[in-house]
Amino acid sequence: xxxxxxxxxxxxxxxxxxxxxxxxxxxxxxxxxxxxxxxxxxxxxxxxxxxxxxxxxxxxxxxxxxxxxxxxxxxxxxxxxxxxxxxxxxxxxxxxxxxxxxxxxxxxxxxxxxxxxxxxxxxxxxxxxxxxxxxxxxxxxxxxxxxxxxxxxxxxxxxxx
Amino acid sequence: xxxxxxxxxxxxxxxxxxxxxxxxxxxxxxxxxxxxxxxxxxxxxxxxxxxxxxxxxxxxxxxxxxxxxxxxxxxxxxxxxxxxxxxxxxxxxxxxxxxxxxxxxxxxxxxxxxxxxxxxxxxxxxxxxxxxxxxxxxxxxxxxxxxxxxxxxxxxxxxxxxxxxxxxxxxxxxxxxxxxxxxxxxxxxxxxxxxx
Numbered sequence: 001x002x003x004x005x006x007x008x009x010x011x012x013x014x015x016x017x018x019x020x021x022x023x024x025x026x027x028x029x030x031x032x033x034x035x036x037x038x039x040x041x042x043x044x045x046x047x048x049x050x051x052x053x054x055x056x057x058x059x060x061x062x063x064x065x066x067x068x069x070x071x072x073x074x075x076x077x078x079x080x081x082x083x084x085x086x087x088x089x090x091x092x093x094x095x096x097x098x099x100x101x102x103x104x105x106x107x108x109x110x111x112x113x114x115x116x117x118x119x120x121x122x123x124x125x126x127x128x129x130x131x132x133x134x135x136x137x138x139x140x141x142x143x144x145x146x147x148x149x150x151x152x153x154x155x156x157x158x159x160x161x
Numbered sequence: 162x163x164x165x166x167x168x169x170x171x172x173x174x175x176x177x178x179x180x181x182x183x184x185x186x187x188x189x190x191x192x193x194x195x196x197x198x199x200x201x202x203x204x205x206x207x208x209x210x211x212x213x214x215x216x217x218x219x220x221x222x223x224x225x226x227x228x229x230x231x232x233x234x235x236x237x238x239x240x241x242x243x244x245x246x247x248x249x250x251x252x253x254x255x256x257x258x259x260x261x262x263x264x265x266x267x268x269x270x271x272x273x274x275x276x277x278x279x280x281x282x283x284x285x286x287x288x289x290x291x292x293x294x295x296x297x298x299x300x301x302x303x304x305x306x307x308x309x310x311x312x313x314x315x316x317x318x319x320x321x322x323x324x325x326x327x328x329x330x331x332x333x334x335x336x337x338x339x340x341x342x343x344x345x346x347x348x349x350x351x352x353x354x355x356x357x
Contacts, residue, residue: 006184013182014175035190042191044258057260064263065197071347072198098170112354121171134262151167 005045009038012058016041018122019062022106022114023070033069037062052131059124059132063115070111101159108154113147120144198347199270202340203254209336210247217243229302232295239288250277264355267348274341278333285329293319 009016020033041061048057106114119129126140133140182190194200217240224233253273259266296318 006187009182009187018174032196035193036195036197038187038190039195040259043195043255044260047258048260061260064259064261064266067263067351068197068259068267068347071350072343095170095173099174102167102170102174110354121168123168134265155167 005042008041008045008054012055015055015058016062018118019059019066019115021103022118023066023111025107029073033066036069037065040065053128056128056131059119063132067111067115101155105151105154105158108158109147109150113143113150116140116143116147117151120148198340198343199254199257202274202337203251205336205340206247206251206254210244210251213243213247214240229299232299235291235295246280264348264351267344267351271341271344271348274337274344278337278341281333281337282330285326285333289322289326289329292322296322 016034016037020030020037024030024033041058044061048054052060106117109117115133116129119132124132126137126144129140129144130137135143217236221233221236221240224236250273254270257266257269257273296315300315
């Protein structure tokens with residue numbers, strides 16, 4: 001393995017996991033997507049020229065991988081009927097439930113909107129979001145507001161928070 | 162639920178991914194490689210490249226063994242050209258990186274694949290015609306132990322080559338066309354979502 005790749009993964013594995021988690025419904029799919037992200041990141045790692053932040057680049061690769069993986073796989077059971085896997089070691093059952101609800105709500109959004117809400121929740125600036133998503137900053141602002149409202153509506157309607 | 166609440170809950174989700182995979186697991190993932198459609202396309206190319214190399218090299222050896230230098234050299238040139246073309250194609254596909262916009266990446270890959278399928282069809286037709294000429298030429302130069310006096314045998318071979326063309330086109334569809342169709346569907350689906 002490239003010497004510094006493991007170090008890069010140690011610092012950025014959460015990004016990969018979060019992106020994969022919002023696009024998958026089962027542990028098998030999660031593992032497949034995670035592996036695909038790792039392989040693509042590894043392949044492109046040497047050619048990363050530092051034009052953007054490493055985390056920006058990681059988000060971009062992982063989101064692109066997951067979006068293309070989603071399209072190449074056949075649709076299965078709708079997300080809302082499936083349980084979120086692998087939520088582990090939460091101190092609070094309530095917090096665990098809230099996280100599960102949040103993930104479920106995010107998965108009810110359109111695929112491209114999930115990327116927007118993920119980046120919003122990760123507190124990325126509009127500029128960085130625009131860079132990751134390949135859209136204009138103005139467009140990001142409009143989309144964030146729309147997707148946030150949609151997410152709130154889903155949470156209120158389905159989970160009554 | 163307020164903005165802050167959602168963000169607070171999201172921060173709690175960090176604990177779900179507390180530990181990175183260990184190095185041996187990552188090594189295993191990298192070694193087992195990609196399972197993407199593009200990778201499957203490249204894998205099919207590799208198989209076909211080696212089969213071509215094996216078959217065409219056997220043909221070249223047989224032709225040289227029989228002293229058919231012109232046709233043998235022609236086959237050797239085709240063999241080398243195929244090998245170089247496939248190598249270049251594989252490199253081009255592998256060099257395409259998904260770190261730009263996903264649609265831009267898929268468009269680039271689609272262009273490469275479309276061009277390859279177009280070249281494949283042209284090559285099948287051109288080589289089919291050349292094979293027919295070669296059959297005629299070899300018959301004229303007594304490549305077969307005895308000249309095929311009955312011309313119907315020779316024309317039968319030529320007809321065989323002609324019949325092989327639609328089969329080759331079907332093979333192209335099975336090996337690559339299906340994947341190209343799937344890629345097109347992926348692109349359309351992404352375009353549709355972007356335009357909404």
